[in-house]
Amino acid sequence: MAKVFVTGATGFMGRRLCGALVERGHRVRGLARAGSEERLAAGVTAVAGDPLDAATYREAVAGCDAMVHLVGVSHPSPAKAAQFRAIDLASARQAIAVAVAGGIGHLVYVSVAHPAPIMREYIAARVEAERAIVESGLKATILRPWYVLGPGRRWPLVLAPVYRLMEAIPTTREGARRLGLVTAEQMIAAMVEAIEQPPAGVVVLEVPEIRKAS
Numbered sequence: 001m002a003k004v005f006v007t008g009a010t011g012f013m014g015r016r017l018c019g020a021l022v023e024r025g026h027r028v029r030g031l032a033r034a035g036s037e038e039r040l041a042a043g044v045t046a047v048a049g050d051p052l053d054a055a056t057y058r059e060a061v062a063g064c065d066a067m068v069h070l071v072g073v074s075h076p077s078p079a080k081a082a083q084f085r086a087i088d089l090a091s092a093r094q095a096i097a098v099a100v101a102g103g104i105g106h107l108v109y110v111s112v113a114h115p116a117p118i119m120r121e122y123i124a125a126r127v128e129a130e131r132a133i134v135e136s137g138l139k140a141t142i143l144r145p146w147y148v149l150g151p152g153r154r155w156p157l158v159l160a161p162v163y164r165l166m167e168a169i170p171t172t173r174e175g176a177r178r179l180g181l182v183t184a185e186q187m188i189a190a191m192v193e194a195i196e197q198p199p200a201g202v203v204v205l206e207v208p209e210i211r212k213a214s
Contacts, residue, residue, distance in 0.1 A: 002195055005061050005104075007031045007051050007095055008070030010039040012150065013110065013187060017068065018044045020188050021195070029064065031057050052087070054094040061102040066195050068108040069095040081121035088122070092129035096136050106198040107138045108191055113146040113179050113207060134202055141194035143187065143205045150184035180207040189213040 004021055008014040009030025019041035021028050030044040037046040049056035051071040061067060071091040073083045092109065099107045111126040112119075133140050190205055190213035205213075 001025045001027065002065040003027045003029070003063060004066045004068060004195060005029045005031070005047075005057075005064040006044075006068045006070065007057075007091070008072070009041075009044060010036050011070060011074075013148070013184065014068075014070045015039065015041050016184060016188050017070070017191055020192055024192065024196075026195070029060055031060075051091040052094060054098045058098050058101065061098050061104065064102070064104060066106040066108065066198065067095065067099050067102075067104045068191060068195070070110055071095070072110075076119065076122050078119065078121070084122050084125040089125040089129055093132060096129075096132050096138065099138055100136050105139060106195070107133060107140040108143070108194055109133060109140060110143050110145070110187075110191075113144045116146070116179055138202075139199055140202045141191075141199060141205065142202065143190060143194075143210060145182045145187060145207060145210060146179040147181050148184055148187055149181055180211075182207055182210050186210050186213060 004026055006014055006018055006028060009018050010032050014030065018028050018030050022041060022043035028044045029047050030040045031047050031049050031051060032040055033050065034048045037048060040046055047057050047060040069092055072088045073080050096107070109129065111130050112123055114123045114127060116123060130142055133142065187210060190210045193213045
């Protein structure tokens with residue numbers, strides 16, 4: 001079984017992923033800000049630290065087989081453009097540096113589907129993080145969802161008929177598939193599969209590939 005370090009371990013995706021990994025017998029260390037450790041999934045070893053300061057969690061990464069970076073601004077919107085670089089990109093750079101220094105064999109990073117007609121600043125920050133991963137020489141799995149459905153996050157389902165129509169039209173089919181909806185369960189399944197079957201280089205999972213993992 002793998003030893004996995006997860007940043008953003010108390011978040012929407014992190015808590016679910018950690019729980020799934022523990023259930024499958026993996027040893028999980030979860031990064032959490034001081035005082036929020038109780039929000040970690042059961043069975044996760046708490047690591048108190050700041051995702052924007054690698055020095056606060058560098059030692060805890062040592063000896064891990066894989067690292068999953070899930071830190072990001074909650075409920076992204078165009079109004080949070082400055083935060084995307086200050087939090088999403090900055091924390092990713094810290095995680096990449098720690099992974100390289102710690103000899104981590106596999107980094108899993110949740111990016112975003114692109115190109116897209118909206119959320120340009122958010123996409124730009126994630127694309128820059130992807131580039132930093134590639135340049136680092138790390139073996140990595142990069143997931144590119146557009147919108148992840150889950151509790152309290154199901155309003156886009158009203159657009160399902162529109163997606164089906166666009167997928168049926170040749171000129172809009174590729175965009176509809178790239179910017180399609182995925183569920184939290186599909187994301188977790190894709191990340192677990194990536195951790196259990198690490199790539200030999202850098203692998204990018206677009207929406208269609210994420211859906212296949214469930």
